[in-house]
Amino acid sequence: MLRYPGWLLGYLWWLLKGCYAVARVFLVDARVLLGVAVKIPTVSFSASEQNTTALKEFDQLLRRVFPKIFSSSLVQHEMVGNYSHLLTVPGSEPDLEPYMLLAHIDVVPADEADGWDAPPFSAQELNGFIYGRGTIDNKQSVMGILQALEYLLEQGYTPRRSFYIGLGHDEEISGPQGAVNIVKLLKSRGVKLLYVLDEGLTIMDGVVDGLIGPGALIGVSEKGQATVKLSVSTPPGHSSMPPRESSIGILASAVTRLEKNRMPNLFGHGPERATFEHLAHKFGWPYRMVMSNLWLFSSLVLEGQPDTNAFVRTTTAVTMFNSGVKINVMPAYAEAFVNFRIHSSQTLQEVLKLIKSTISDERVKVEFVSGFDPLPISSYDEDTFGYQIIKKTVHDIFPEVTVSPGICVGNTDSRHYTELSPDIYRFAPSWYKPGDSARFHGVNERISIQNYEEIVLFYFQLMQNSDIRNLPGPRT
Numbered sequence: 001m002l003r004y005p006g007w008l009l010g011y012l013w014w015l016l017k018g019c020y021a022v023a024r025v026f027l028v029d030a031r032v033l034l035g036v037a038v039k040i041p042t043v044s045f046s047a048s049e050q051n052t053t054a055l056k057e058f059d060q061l062l063r064r065v066f067p068k069i070f071s072s073s074l075v076q077h078e079m080v081g082n083y084s085h086l087l088t089v090p091g092s093e094p095d096l097e098p099y100m101l102l103a104h105i106d107v108v109p110a111d112e113a114d115g116w117d118a119p120p121f122s123a124q125e126l127n128g129f130i131y132g133r134g135t136i137d138n139k140q141s142v143m144g145i146l147q148a149l150e151y152l153l154e155q156g157y158t159p160r161r162s163f164y165i166g167l168g169h170d171e172e173i174s175g176p177q178g179a180v181n182i183v184k185l186l187k188s189r190g191v192k193l194l195y196v197l198d199e200g201l202t203i204m205d206g207v208v209d210g211l212i213g214p215g216a217l218i219g220v221s222e223k224g225q226a227t228v229k230l231s232v233s234t235p236p237g238h239s240s241m242p243p244r245e246s247s248i249g250i251l252a253s254a255v256t257r258l259e260k261n262r263m264p265n266l267f268g269h270g271p272e273r274a275t276f277e278h279l280a281h282k283f284g285w286p287y288r289m290v291m292s293n294l295w296l297f298s299s300l301v302l303e304g305q306p307d308t309n310a311f312v313r314t315t316t317a318v319t320m321f322n323s324g325v326k327i328n329v330m331p332a333y334a335e336a337f338v339n340f341r342i343h344s345s346q347t348l349q350e351v352l353k354l355i356k357s358t359i360s361d362e363r364v365k366v367e368f369v370s371g372f373d374p375l376p377i378s379s380y381d382e383d384t385f386g387y388q389i390i391k392k393t394v395h396d397i398f399p400e401v402t403v404s405p406g407i408c409v410g411n412t413d414s415r416h417y418t419e420l421s422p423d424i425y426r427f428a429p430s431w432y433k434p435g436d437s438a439r440f441h442g443v444n445e446r447i448s449i450q451n452y453e454e455i456v457l458f459y460f461q462l463m464q465n466s467d468i469r470n471l472p473g474p475r476t
Ligand SMILES: CCCCCCCC/C=C\CCCCCCCC(=O)N[C@@H](CC(N)=O)C(=O)O
Pocket: 137, 171, 172, 173, 174, 175, 199, 200, 201, 202, 204, 208, 275, 307, 308, 311, 408, 409, 410, 411, 412, 413, 432, 440
């Protein structure tokens, strides 16, 4: 048996304790920093209105709290579209294709009166959670990525593989100034990316009936979108002599038809099939039996909840409805906006056709407002560097979690990056438990302090894991 002198063991123990102490300080700092970031209300109110004062303040915050990043001769920092950030970290081996991490600084509006347990821009800690807008969408990634890089720079780390960090300031309004201009800039420089990782799916725990243990879903695609405006015009008049149907009534029937006749269940026609194939061994009896009939499984198990239902079909959301000027005047005009999120196996054109045939009322004018097809499906096989490195990193930090591909039900800045890379992934390692779907863009958005620490460690590990030349082991 090998014998070590006592002084050596003592020294190693001292070193270990030192590393632990540094790690603790680094994580305690990180948690405070997330709080400071959440307190700055970087709200995107609408396509034409953003809180630019807050965006400037956020820029100042980043420069103040990440001194190594902003003073390093290694890291190149650029502002893009006024408030977005592009960081370039050149590797020592330029022949290795770079990768890119994305996150966004802006948040959707939040009103304490909607029922928050703590003010949405307070970052108050309650029962081990930091509450506030942006804690899961998506300041946890902004601060987690930068904290990881700051710590690596502090350790004198220089990567072999170059990487970029893109922090958008207008993701919540589709990224027209941030992501779009970062992509233009990178394209003009001839950059190609090995993989891109953006926000998106999460670690699900207890949200799918029958699934035993947590599952990390890595978004290998994201749904498309269609927004349509429906409008009805009728002659105005006195409310004491109303016609049988008002413009509001006609429009209400049209949106009710859309809500009642959901788009078809397409389970099994897109990457969600692979999700369940990868998770199959984690289903207990009798779910495992039902899973052999995937369609039955999807309608029994998945259609019931808004989040799992979004996995299996194009969703229909009536988001705006306006009409009427006075209680005794028949409204001359009523309009509604309906937002569809398109399943991977459908196209925008197919969905627009279905909308018209479902409404099937000539009095309702249907206008296309905006939309795009579902995004291409990135590879997730054994030889795909990006997917496998993300998967390995999940296992390094969360050994108990099963990893599987999934479809991101919301859209992200990464959808602008398709010309830079075929392999785009949407995932951040936030825990997602029953009830959490309502926190995204809703009330009581929060993250546990422990989860935030895990997120910092995840990016810290990911940057190091990405630094290998090839995936290990024989590959067929
Ligand atoms: C086995 C099936 C489980 C399905 C679980 C679904 C889990 C959903 C988990 C997280 C959803 C979070 C979506 C994150 C990305 C959303 C980003 C966003 O808000 N984007 C906006 C703005 C835009 N860029 O278009 C949007 O409207 O989508």
